[in-house]
Amino acid sequence: MSEKDGKRVVTFGPKSGECAVCDKVGTLKCSRCQVDFYCGKDHQVQDWPRHRQICGCMELRVSPEVGRCVVATKDIPMGTILMREIPLVATPNFGSDEDQPLCVGCFMPPHRVRACALCGWPVCSEACSKKEIHQPECAAFQRAKFKLPKGKLTAWESRLWSYLAALRTTLAFEDKARRDILESLQYENPPVTNMVEEINKLPPAGRMRLMTSHSEFELACSKAAEWVRDVAGMTWLSAEKVRRAAGVCYINSTGCGSSSGRHVTGLFAGMSLVEHSCRHNVETQVWQRVGDPHPMAGVAGSLEYVLVATRDIARGEHLALGYLPNYLEGAAKRRMALLYRNFLCRCELCSDPSQRGLYLEGWCCRSCSAKKKKAFPVLIRDLDNNWACSGCGDKGPLVAFGAGATMEIMANMFRSVLSGGVDSMKAMAQNPAGIFDSVSTPGGADTPYDQSRSLERRLKALLESSSKVPLKEWERFISDALWPRGPLHPTHSLVLQAKNAIIEMDQPDVLVARLTAAETKRLVGYCRDLLAVCDEVCPGASSFRAQILCIQSGLIGAQVMARLNDTGRSGPRPDTEALLDEWEAVHNELLVTALCPKGRDTTLRNLDHVAQIRKNLAMMKRR
Numbered sequence: 001m002s003e004k005d006g007k008r009v010v011t012f013g014p015k016s017g018e019c020a021v022c023d024k025v026g027t028l029k030c031s032r033c034q035v036d037f038y039c040g041k042d043h044q045v046q047d048w049p050r051h052r053q054i055c056g057c058m059e060l061r062v063s064p065e066v067g068r069c070v071v072a073t074k075d076i077p078m079g080t081i082l083m084r085e086i087p088l089v090a091t092p093n094f095g096s097d098e099d100q101p102l103c104v105g106c107f108m109p110p111h112r113v114r115a116c117a118l119c120g121w122p123v124c125s126e127a128c129s130k131k132e133i134h135q136p137e138c139a140a141f142q143r144a145k146f147k148l149p150k151g152k153l154t155a156w157e158s159r160l161w162s163y164l165a166a167l168r169t170t171l172a173f174e175d176k177a178r179r180d181i182l183e184s185l186q187y188e189n190p191p192v193t194n195m196v197e198e199i200n201k202l203p204p205a206g207r208m209r210l211m212t213s214h215s216e217f218e219l220a221c222s223k224a225a226e227w228v229r230d231v232a233g234m235t236w237l238s239a240e241k242v243r244r245a246a247g248v249c250y251i252n253s254t255g256c257g258s259s260s261g262r263h264v265t266g267l268f269a270g271m272s273l274v275e276h277s278c279r280h281n282v283e284t285q286v287w288q289r290v291g292d293p294h295p296m297a298g299v300a301g302s303l304e305y306v307l308v309a310t311r312d313i314a315r316g317e318h319l320a321l322g323y324l325p326n327y328l329e330g331a332a333k334r335r336m337a338l339l340y341r342n343f344l345c346r347c348e349l350c351s352d353p354s355q356r357g358l359y360l361e362g363w364c365c366r367s368c369s370a371k372k373k374k375a376f377p378v379l380i381r382d383l384d385n386n387w388a389c390s391g392c393g394d395k396g397p398l399v400a401f402g403a404g405a406t407m408e409i410m411a412n413m414f415r416s417v418l419s420g421g422v423d424s425m426k427a428m429a430q431n432p433a434g435i436f437d438s439v440s441t442p443g444g445a446d447t448p449y450d451q452s453r454s455l456e457r458r459l460k461a462l463l464e465s466s467s468k469v470p471l472k473e474w475e476r477f478i479s480d481a482l483w484p485r486g487p488l489h490p491t492h493s494l495v496l497q498a499k500n501a502i503i504e505m506d507q508p509d510v511l512v513a514r515l516t517a518a519e520t521k522r523l524v525g526y527c528r529d530l531l532a533v534c535d536e537v538c539p540g541a542s543s544f545r546a547q548i549l550c551i552q553s554g555l556i557g558a559q560v561m562a563r564l565n566d567t568g569r570s571g572p573r574p575d576t577e578a579l580l581d582e583w584e585a586v587h588n589e590l591l592v593t594a595l596c597p598k599g600r601d602t603t604l605r606n607l608d609h610v611a612q613i614r615k616n617l618a619m620m621k622r623r
């Protein structure tokens with residue numbers, strides 16, 4: 001099929017929802033887009049002039065670069081809900097860092113871990129062990145007479161989550177309502193031999209990575225089948241069946257819901273057809289009903305998610321999700337991480353060596369940054385690992401560096417595979433960025449590369465104990481990193497990650513209570529810096545932006561309150577009005593950015609608050 005042959009995107013959604021007109025629960029769903037519900041025909045007809053603008057605004061196509069993908073067939077405004085789905089399969093997160101027992105019924109880390117009396121898997125309570133979502137595997141474990149050993153609950157092994165995910169998916173294939181869709185999903189990676197041209201464009205380390213990840217993927221799928229059949233004893237499930245289900249699950253699932261406290265990964269029908277871009281234009285969000293006591297109230301039954309346009313999307317544009325959550329990483333690391341998912345990212349951010357002028361992983365050029373005070377000419381790397389200075393074009397010893405680092409990464413990988421075998425390959429898969437560790441360069445410890453590697457290790461240590469690190473220490477890190485003390489410029493990914501860690505040190509109210517006025521002001525500045533980065537890497541209404549704006553709002557609010565409390569006889573300080581303007585602007589931006597109704601409610605309340613303060617100030621002035 002060519003790119004021109006459009007097909008409807010099949011989704012798997014809830015059976016009822018609140019009427020788009022009156023909010024009463026209804027079961028009449030738009031049969032074309034499957035997004036909006038109605039309590040009856042009247043309201044559907046009444047809503048048509050609005051609904052028709054967005055209904056049927058995308059189609060499924062196939063492109064040589066990404067396989068099946070979803071393309072806009074109309075201009076789509078930011079905030080449009082494009083899909084509304086429940087997962088075909090929901091599992092406790094099986095990401096590499098999920099090394100704790102989670103409840104198999106509600107996906108929360110239990111306060112007190114218990115074992116399901118029938119199969120031994122972790123639950124929070126007996127009620128959770130009876131949840132519908134847990135029943136198919138619980139019955140299968142009982143049939144196989146397998147009980148998870150008690151000791152596992154205290155010494156959890158993260159791989160158990162990927163085995164459970166593969167099993168849940170295998171069992172979901174047996175459900176008539178889901179089988180056809182599951183069977184239509186991608187379950188194997190494109191054969192490496194079909195990617196020769198792409199592979200040849202990669203630096204040697206990338207080529208090696210792609211091939212290793214290919215075999216890792218095969219290995220992970222067969223390991224899951226081995227565990228289900230040989231360890232759990234479900235010999236009635238064929239190895240081929242489990243391997244395929246594991247493939248479907250590992251390629252198409254997406255982590256969703258950490259903000260709600262749940263550690264849940266969802267496998268969605270329509271959303272899994274959306275490709276990746278590091279500069280995404282859609283996002284998956286928990287569907288939040290205004291008035292719900294908790295966004296995920298009702299546990300598994302209300303695992304409802306939406307795909308939202310995070311910016312205006314033009315007709316013909318491909319919809320793209322950000323498969324990787326970290327916006328502040330440089331391209332080299334992002335691309336390495338995606339190679340672990342067995343594809344090479346050539347999105348607009350990765351293909352631009354300057355990364356939209358942010359130079360996320362470039363260092364200040366020693367020969368010309370010293371001459372220029374404000375601008376920071378930096379060394380940048382193109383897709384083929386060639387380096388040059390953005391200011392003077394100097395390549396000099398950096399060519400040697402590029403080749404040297406690449407060779408060393410390769411050598412490390414070989415060494416590690418030879419010495420540690422499969423386990424070390426898995427460890428690499430869990431920490432893709434780690435392959436950059438211990439790479440040194442020709443030229444000694446004083447090269448910008450080695451300096452930045454040591455800063456990176458320092459940042460990693462700070463991040464590991466982030467809640468205990470005082471602000472002073474974070475700020476010392478930043479000033480040591482920045483030119484001329486260090487080799488970095490203000491939008492280097494390490495500097496940005498430190499700023500992000502600072503503003504996320506605590507909940508905004510706790511943070512504000514701990515800070516002096518001057519510190520609060522500096523943190524507001526960090527928020528501004530991060531928002532400017534957002535404009536480039538994830539423009540529009542991303543949840544990343546909303547998170548920064550919320551913190552910024554808390555910080556500015558604290559400054560406003562401090563000014564008001566300080567108001568003496570001479571009245572409020574003159575800069576209070578300017579602060580109020582900024583506070584209002586942040587809320588207005590939040591109104592656009594907060595794609596969920598709940599966020600909008602809080603923001604509106606805060607805007608009322610701003611208006612009230614303005615009134616009070618005006619009255620004080622008159623007096």
Ligand SMILES: C[S@@+](CC[C@H](N)C(=O)[O-])C[C@H]1O[C@@H](n2cnc3c(N)ncnc32)[C@H](O)[C@@H]1O
Nearest residue numbers: 065066067068186251252272273274275276343
């Ligand atoms: C969740 S699936 C997306 C749907 C898939 N294209 C299909 O045909 O079913 C993820 C897979 O799509 C492909 N893919 C997604 N985004 C890509 C991108 N930016 N570049 C290359 N391949 C991509 C990769 O093969 C990846 O493993």
